[in-house]
Amino acid sequence: MLKVVSLTATHDGDLLFSGFDLVLGDGDRVGVVGPNGAGKTTLLRLLAGELRPAGGSVTAGPGTRVGYVPQQMPDPEGTVGEFLLGGLGELAEVTVRLRALERRLAAGEDVLDEFGVVQERWTALEGWTAEARLAEIRQRLDVAGVPDELALRAVSGGEQARLLLARALLDGPDLLLLDEPTNHLDAEGAAWLQEWLRGFGGGVLVVSHDRAFLDAVVSRIVELDGIHDEPQDFPGGGYSAYRVEKQRRWERLLLDFEAQEKDRRRWEADIERTKAQARGVEVLTGLGAAAPHLKRVARLVARKAKVRERRLRRQMESTRWIARPRSRPPLTLAFPADEEEAGEVVLKVRDLTVAFGDRVLLDAVDVDVRRGDRILVTGRNGAGKTTLVRALAAAGGDEVAVLPQTDDGLRSDATVMEFFRARVPVYVDDAERLLAGHQFGPDQWGVRTRSLSAGELRRLVLAVLVNSPARVLVLDEPTNFLDFDALDVVEEALRRYRGTVLTVTHDRFFAEAVGYSRRWHVVAGGVRMS
Numbered sequence: 001m002l003k004v005v006s007l008t009a010t011h012d013g014d015l016l017f018s019g020f021d022l023v024l025g026d027g028d029r030v031g032v033v034g035p036n037g038a039g040k041t042t043l044l045r046l047l048a049g050e051l052r053p054a055g056g057s058v059t060a061g062p063g064t065r066v067g068y069v070p071q072q073m074p075d076p077e078g079t080v081g082e083f084l085l086g087g088l089g090e091l092a093e094v095t096v097r098l099r100a101l102e103r104r105l106a107a108g109e110d111v112l113d114e115f116g117v118v119q120e121r122w123t124a125l126e127g128w129t130a131e132a133r134l135a136e137i138r139q140r141l142d143v144a145g146v147p148d149e150l151a152l153r154a155v156s157g158g159e160q161a162r163l164l165l166a167r168a169l170l171d172g173p174d175l176l177l178l179d180e181p182t183n184h185l186d187a188e189g190a191a192w193l194q195e196w197l198r199g200f201g202g203g204v205l206v207v208s209h210d211r212a213f214l215d216a217v218v219s220r221i222v223e224l225d226g227i228h229d230e231p232q233d234f235p236g237g238g239y240s241a242y243r244v245e246k247q248r249r250w251e252r253l254l255l256d257f258e259a260q261e262k263d264r265r266r267w268e269a270d271i272e273r274t275k276a277q278a279r280g281v282e283v284l285t286g287l288g289a290a291a292p293h294l295k296r297v298a299r300l301v302a303r304k305a306k307v308r309e310r311r312l313r314r315q316m317e318s319t320r321w322i323a324r325p326r327s328r329p330p331l332t333l334a335f336p337a338d339e340e341e342a343g344e345v346v347l348k349v350r351d352l353t354v355a356f357g358d359r360v361l362l363d364a365v366d367v368d369v370r371r372g373d374r375i376l377v378t379g380r381n382g383a384g385k386t387t388l389v390r391a392l393a394a395a396g397g398d399e400v401a402v403l404p405q406t407d408d409g410l411r412s413d414a415t416v417m418e419f420f421r422a423r424v425p426v427y428v429d430d431a432e433r434l435l436a437g438h439q440f441g442p443d444q445w446g447v448r449t450r451s452l453s454a455g456e457l458r459r460l461v462l463a464v465l466v467n468s469p470a471r472v473l474v475l476d477e478p479t480n481f482l483d484f485d486a487l488d489v490v491e492e493a494l495r496r497y498r499g500t501v502l503t504v505t506h507d508r509f510f511a512e513a514v515g516y517s518r519r520w521h522v523v524a525g526g527v528r529m530s
Helices: 040-047 080-088 090-106 112-124 127-140 157-170 187-199 211-217 239-286 292-317 385-399 416-423 428-436 454-466 484-496 508-514
Strands: 002-011 014-024 029-033 055-060 066-069 175-179 203-207 220-223 232-235 345-356 359-370 374-379 400-403 472-476 500-504 518-523 526-529
Touching: 002 040, 014 040, 014 055, 029 040, 029 211, 029 239, 040 066, 040 175, 040 203, 066 157, 080 090, 080 127, 080 157, 090 112, 090 127, 112 127, 127 157, 157 187, 187 211, 203 211, 211 239, 211 508, 220 239, 232 239, 239 292, 345 385, 359 385, 359 500, 359 526, 374 385, 385 400, 385 472, 385 500, 385 518, 400 454, 416 428, 416 454, 454 484, 484 508, 500 508
Parallel strands: 029 203, 029 220, 066 175, 175 203, 374 500, 374 518, 400 472, 472 500
Antiparallel strands: 002 014, 002 055, 220 232, 345 359, 518 526
16 A cells, blocks of 8 residues: 655754655555654654655555544634535535535526536435544544534644544544544544544554554554664564563663773784784894894884774774664653641642533532542543533642643744743853753754754653642643653653642553542533542
8 A cells, every 4th residue: 555665854954864765555554753853753754744754755545544543633723614615625626516506406596517517426425424424533532422514623642643544544544643632532532533543444554653453453663763874673562561571672772882891992902902012022132132023023013013903993883883883862850848747638620610612511510629639530431520620620720730731832933942941040051951861962952943843842841830839730632642651751750749640641551650649530511429
């Protein structure tokens, strides 16, 4: 279905990756992973034909339909119905023309010939199945209750993610390119998507940081690690198998490097001994105490030392010589401690009622958050989880630090340094040190936030949150867009944190790793506590 040969991608003149080769066929399930900013979304856009590569080629098989599901709604204009209808491809245009001709015929206009041609094309495209297909996909993705006339800007992040997926599935794709498809999906939606992909006969290439999803869906991992120019291939399993094999490769490379360094030190010591021997002979010769043949020995010894030195240099410069194994600089998090007495009510809302038109999200909700609580907030997409935690955060004022679900309003012409210092009042030297601890090096301090990847922007917001004076953390889908290294560190930091945490997440791995003492399930306008 898709053949990729020596694909190369750049961003602002910097190389992202090169030498990417891939053949994707029926039933293939490939996961693409890697740190934020390594080029994963760029890769999908290249494969979908939205971008031109700096080198190499992407060739789709004859008649192959490619469905591309981006991370976020590219243009949230228009209505839900218009957006979904566009997913029918040519059939959408033909259906619109057919309905218009039907109205003209009903009005008595002579357009019967044109109507016949359009109706024939509609029949060839099996237009009669479109309505049923649309209804089935909307039902399965839990967007059947979202009105066609509702503006896209008015739907929740989770509903937007489902609409993106629904639109891609409507065209009956042979190949699916999915960019973080479980972001904003609730547990039921993610489970449905996993099951649906198991029955999908075409090929799937998915960029994801959802560890449970990767384990359930893919059989091969390709990593863009931001260190090597070439992608690293991990066949034979999902996330768990990839992590085991990645660790094994690292340990083997480290052992090879250490053995090589030991051999290099032995060579250098041998060369120095040979040079010292040659210098000793030269000293004796200069004093006249050596026979003439010793002069020849001295020259031979010196030549031997130079030969060995050249051989060692050539070996170190050869492609077979192992460079010191590199890894990304660690992300360091140290959430603020809360030394106050546990049990005090720090956040509360009373009689909270929120409605959008006739749709009631929360109906007279009363909740309390006590100091030291670790609360997991769950519920279906659109149930009101984000609305609830936003109300609690507003009630807490400066005492609450919020990690929002989306990056709305965060992208601007402000640089990384300006964004950070506008929210964390520190000197420049301290800001540089703190940003470096969050994997923002000197080359990124002057980068504008609108140019950051979704994961990089999320990491920057985390840097602000961690260094704020707040003692209550509200995390809305904290795992969205974060890479595996960042997830590991965030989970460890939250395990150690002894403050108050409210977390909205669908990530089972994350919830279990961090732990929680209370659970709020938002359903039917209320909150069920356990």
